[in-house]
Amino acid sequence: MKKSQKGFLQMFGGKGRFRHGIHPEEHKELTEHKAIRRIPFYKEMVLPLSQHRGAPAKPIVVKGQDVVRGEPIAEAGGFVSAPLHAPVTGTVVAVDRLVPMPDGKKGPAIIIRTWPSSTQEILYSKTVDTDAMSDDELVQAVQNAGVVGLGGAAFPTHVKMKAPKGKNITTLIGNGCECEPFLTCDHRIMLEYAENMIKGIRLVMQTSGATKAIIGVEDNKMDAVHRIREAIATASGDNSDITCEAVATCYPQGAEKMLIKSLLDLEVPSGGIPADIGCAVFNVGTLAQIGELVPEGRGLVERIVTVSGPGVSNPGNYLVPVGTPLPYLLKHAGAIEDPGMVILGGPMMGAAVATTDIACTKGITGVLVFGQEELPSPEEQEEMPCINCRACVEACPMFLNPSMLGRLSQNDRYEEMASRFNLWDCFECGCCANVCPSNIPLTQLIRVAKGGHMQRNKD
Ligand code: SF4
Ligand code: SF4
Known part of the structure; x- marks a missing residue:
């Protein structure tokens, strides 16, 4: 070709x-x-209760309890939630210890001290016949x-x-x-x-x-x-x-x-x-x-x-x-x-x-x-004015105008971004910021605008 x-x-x-x-x-x-x-x-495993979207899991073990690898240790906190299972055989040493999370906040976690004898074998399982299960039973099993x-x-x-x-x-x-x-x-x-x-x-x-x-x-x-x-x-x-x-x-x-x-x-x-x-x-x-x-x-x-x-x-x-x-x-x-x-x-x-x-x-x-x-030097990262090159527009897979969205975000015009420029169609892929020769942090500006727009709609 x-x-x-x-x-x-x-x-x-x-x-x-x-x-x-x-x-x-x-x-x-x-x-x-x-x-x-x-x-x-x-030697010590840390299982945050909120490691999925939705409601946090709820512990079903207590401090001092021994668990085997694969055993449920927390149940789902609702329909949009997921349970947790022990990744090792060991002893629960805490069920609500506050630990750092990837987003910088702290959240409760179950802590398990691993037994030296723990192996990769899963000790808690129950084979089922999936052919005999109804759709609802399969969904529940997942x-x-x-x-x-x-x-x-x-x-x-x-x-x-x-x-x-x-x-x-x-x-x-x-x-x-x-x-x-x-x-x-x-x-x-x-x-x-x-x-x-x-x-x-x-x-x-x-x-x-x-x-x-x-x-x-x-x-x-x-x-x-x-x-x-x-x-x-x-x-x-x-x-x-x-x-x-x-x-x-x-x-x-x-x-x-x-x-x-x-x-x-x-x-x-x-x-x-x-x-x-x-x-x-x-x-x-x-x-x-x-x-x-x-x-x-x-x-x-x-x-x-x-x-x-x-x-x-x-x-x-x-x-x-x-x-x-x-x-x-x-x-x-x-x-x-x-x-x-x-x-x-x-x-x-x-x-x-x-x-x-x-x-x-x-x-x-x-x-x-x-x-x-x-890492790029501060000079290499320096933000420069938009030169209207349209590289961001040509990169955006959602056919948005990232340059315009960025400008409006800098001026706090979040409502206009949503009503006229499809702010919420942006899924923050980063293409626009990646190609911008002026180093304008377009994705970050759009993210800020989404937060601001949501906040204003709540107030
Ligand atoms: S981050 Fe948003 S605006 Fe930028 S290219 Fe991706 S979808 Fe388009
Ligand atoms: S890529 Fe950067 S410089 Fe080019 S139009 Fe978009 S925002 Fe402006």
């Missing part, structure tokens, strides 16, 4: 593509070929397993397993794009746990009513596409209602709306959700956990985390017990002692943490470590 044709397709979409977006350096070579490796247990969105959202998964009232789900989409630079945990899951993923898809198809499923994978991971196609053929033959499609490698391909556009050429209406056009989107890691945990009646006690960046000597995809202190994981991966920056998640949508004194929770996809010398 000629370069000019490629540019045309990028601008106007086409099969396997959405319009606009950017191509940041990938840096995936650091970990994409590294098989998932378990890390040992730390909540009981404590499964939340493992792509970073940490939204309790069972809530999405049935079509919202008045809507029909026809297509289940498995999101295997993993478009954030550095991150490779989903890539490894697709290579190493493809069968579990297919099992999870079958269960979600049953409860949601979807008649077909498509797994979308960026075309920089063709080994995963081939591996998944093999697993589909083994599980259900050549004419399966589950397919795997390669989509263009372009950030933010992994955003729900972009992936739906690329796979089905359908658009979620402004302010709408995927179910409005018959779709439900699940991260591939989440699907693999459903497929693994539900048939065995087990709870989620660990997840895969990519630890990478120039500040680690042993980058990899680690199987990390939930509740592992982050400093222990960083030490295991050979992180430098005094990093300039540590980011949870990817560099585009992740957040730099003020302290690493936090625990690894269910929503952490990656930990990126940078030395002082890798």
